[in-house]
Amino acid sequence: MDIQSTYDLIADDMQAVNALIQKRLHSDVVLINQLGHYIINSGGKRLRPVVVLLSARAFDYQGSCHIDIATIIEFIHTATLLHDDVVDSSELRRGQKTANSIWGSEASVLVGDFLYSRAFEMMVDVNSMRVMEILARTTNTIAEGEVMQLLNCHDPETTEERYLDVIRSKTAKLFEAATQLGAVLSCRPAAEEEAMAVYGMHLGTAFQLTDDVLDYSASSDDLGKNIGDDLAEGKPTLPLIYAMRNGIPSHAKVIRNAIEGGGRDNLAEVIEAIESSGAIAYTAEAARREAEKAIQAIKKIPASPYQEALLNLAKFAVYRTY
Numbered sequence: 001m002d003i004q005s006t007y008d009l010i011a012d013d014m015q016a017v018n019a020l021i022q023k024r025l026h027s028d029v030v031l032i033n034q035l036g037h038y039i040i041n042s043g044g045k046r047l048r049p050v051v052v053l054l055s056a057r058a059f060d061y062q063g064s065c066h067i068d069i070a071t072i073i074e075f076i077h078t079a080t081l082l083h084d085d086v087v088d089s090s091e092l093r094r095g096q097k098t099a100n101s102i103w104g105s106e107a108s109v110l111v112g113d114f115l116y117s118r119a120f121e122m123m124v125d126v127n128s129m130r131v132m133e134i135l136a137r138t139t140n141t142i143a144e145g146e147v148m149q150l151l152n153c154h155d156p157e158t159t160e161e162r163y164l165d166v167i168r169s170k171t172a173k174l175f176e177a178a179t180q181l182g183a184v185l186s187c188r189p190a191a192e193e194e195a196m197a198v199y200g201m202h203l204g205t206a207f208q209l210t211d212d213v214l215d216y217s218a219s220s221d222d223l224g225k226n227i228g229d230d231l232a233e234g235k236p237t238l239p240l241i242y243a244m245r246n247g248i249p250s251h252a253k254v255i256r257n258a259i260e261g262g263g264r265d266n267l268a269e270v271i272e273a274i275e276s277s278g279a280i281a282y283t284a285e286a287a288r289r290e291a292e293k294a295i296q297a298i299k300k301i302p303a304s305p306y307q308e309a310l311l312n313l314a315k316f317a318v319y320r321t322y
Helices: 004-009 011-025 030-040 047-058 065-088 099-103 105-126 129-152 160-185 190-214 238-246 249-261 267-277 279-298 305-319
Strands: none
Touching: 004 011, 004 047, 004 305, 011 030, 011 047, 011 065, 011 105, 030 065, 030 099, 030 105, 047 065, 047 160, 047 190, 047 305, 065 099, 065 105, 065 129, 065 160, 099 105, 105 129, 129 160, 160 190, 160 238, 190 238, 190 279, 190 305, 238 249, 238 267, 238 279, 249 267, 267 279, 279 305
């Protein structure tokens, strides 16, 4: 599904965001510049900044703070990626070597800290306690989600509910903040602000669940990382949880052992177990339900090309192949 028309709609805003990213990424410390520019320019879809811009424009926002907020959101997201890759010992992201595999874990963690602190520095410049409140709470929730995920690693007893709690905190919360802040900047009523927050939460959840599907069904080239990375890290994602619960006992045992031990030694058997249990279809359907909830939420705001673009993003979340 092509979403280029969405990017075209906010092309000028995105150009301003990219320029501000480059400006505020600058540091007198050479390593920060090198590593920061590497990860920022490594081919991401910039989805979180995109939804900030679409949300603000959907309410006819006329100021410039949406550019700052979009940049802040991208810095927070990038910081979490740097920290994630260190925790997971990942070697590939977006089809490229991870920063930690090039510069080392210590540098990646510290540059991630730099991005977090730069983001909070920029929040002060926006001069809005409401913005500060939402983003402070968001970063705290993301950190909690990271810890919850760590506790679930190598634990085959992880339930679907526990897993959904992780992705709503770790992934979807930043989408929620991104869409909500567009309404906040536009001084919209509480009902519309809530609608945008609900949209973002369900959109982010749908994106993560689709990632779970692609982790066992896409090619490495399309996915931009190694197939089965989550399994190698001992992460019990929804396809694995469902297959253990609903597959035949021998398949459930294979998955249980793979989660407990990590690695890709039994990847082919695990994929067979997932496919035979219907776990891919189950997870894809869960993603579609989340996207539908996002669509229903966004219908509560005034119709416009920007609202239509947000509707299309929810559809893209589940029909994409990368």
